Amino acid sequence: MYTGNRRLNVFYTVANTNSFTRAAKILHMTQPAVSSQIQRFEEYYGMRLFHRNHDGVVLTDTGRMAYSYAERVVRLLNELDYKLRRIDDDNRHLRLGATSDTIIFFVKAFLNGFITNNPNVKVRMNIYDDEKIFFKLGDQSIDLAVTMKIKNNRNISVERSWQIPLSVIIPRDHPLEKRECITVDQLLGYPIVCRGSAEDAFSIIASHVEENFNRNALDIIDNLGSLETVTAAVQAGMGIGIIPEIEGKGLQQNPELTVRRIDPPIMLGYHLIRDTRYSRHESVHALLKHVDCNFTA
Structure with a gap:
């Protein structure tokens, strides 16, 4: 993101997150520093731009007007910064983003064979949380991202x-x-080991059982993070693991584990997203073409 006007960037980020704390995390600042920047911004114009409440902050009528201009200014400055920095190598770099839940899917499904077939394209991959990944698309830090959550954003x-x-x-x-x-009913009574949060796992599994299903029947061990941690937990006897099928294919040769389908299938959605305010350069087109030709879910 262009950082020439710090207060404008702080205002823009706070307005997008409705939170000083979340904005501070994204901007790598302290919460008091963000609050101070907003206070000085308001004092400079002599008017209130945010309403403060216990849930966070929301734009005032004046703040919404200011945001409409700030959004355009930030976008134009980002475009200028992007063009000047990458005018010579736009088509030789591909910057990708993924969450911890989608990184293995991204690498196995998309990058398998792409780098070999496109040796002139330098691929960079970074992992972000679900909220930050949209900001990275918006400030052109990344070209494409894979996520399991879709945010209501007209630019995405x-x-x-x-x-x-x-x-x-x-x-x-x-x-x-x-x-x-294995059916969902047969999973009940066994501890379930998963990578994401227990709440996410519950919502996915519970949507495939009867409406009067008692959530207390699910024993979910959550936040184990990586595939390696899940498999180690299963091997240690902590429970049975639930993972995306594409990750399970790599475990077929493990002599200590067995991989089985769930019937009827429980599906997990993956989405490849980008910010429409910026044009797709040649390396993005090349990756999309590679995916269409080589990957079938």
């Missing part, structure tokens, strides 16, 4: 979407090992 375009089935991983000699596929 979903370029491609896929529905990937979930798989179950169980240790050898588990009571469910002899089944070719």
Whole structure:
């Protein structure tokens, strides 16, 4: 993001997040520093731009008018910064973003073979949380991103979407090992190990069982983070794992684990997104073409 006008950037980020704390995290500033910048911005014009309340901040009528101009100014400055910095190498660099939940999917589904077939394109990959990834698209820090959550943002375009089935991983000699596929009902009574939060896992699984399903029947161990941690937990006997099928394919040769389908399938949505305010350069087109030709969910 262009940083020549710090107060403008702070105002723009606070307005987008409705929070001094979240804006501070994105801008790598302290919360008091963000609050001070906003206070000075308001004092300079002699008017209130935000209403403060216990839930955060919201724009005043004057603040909304100021934001409409700030949004255009930030976009134009970002475009200028982008063009000047990358005028010679736009088509030789591809900057990608993913969340911790989508990074393996991104690498296996999209980059497999792409780098070999496009040796002149330098690929950079970074991991962000769900909220920050949209800001990175907006300030042109990244060209494309994969996420499982779609934000209501008029500037964000979903370029491609896929529905990937979930798989179950169980240790050898588990009571469910002899089944070719496993139903959701059969998961009940066993501790479930997952990568994301327990609330996300519950919402995905519970949507596939009866309405009168008791959520207390689900024993979910959450926030284990990586695929490696989940598989280690399953091997240690902590429970059975639920992971995207594309990640489970790499575990087929593990002698201590068994991978099984869930029937009926439980699907997980992945979305490839970009910011429509900026044109797609040649390396972005090349990746999209590669994905269309080589990956089928």
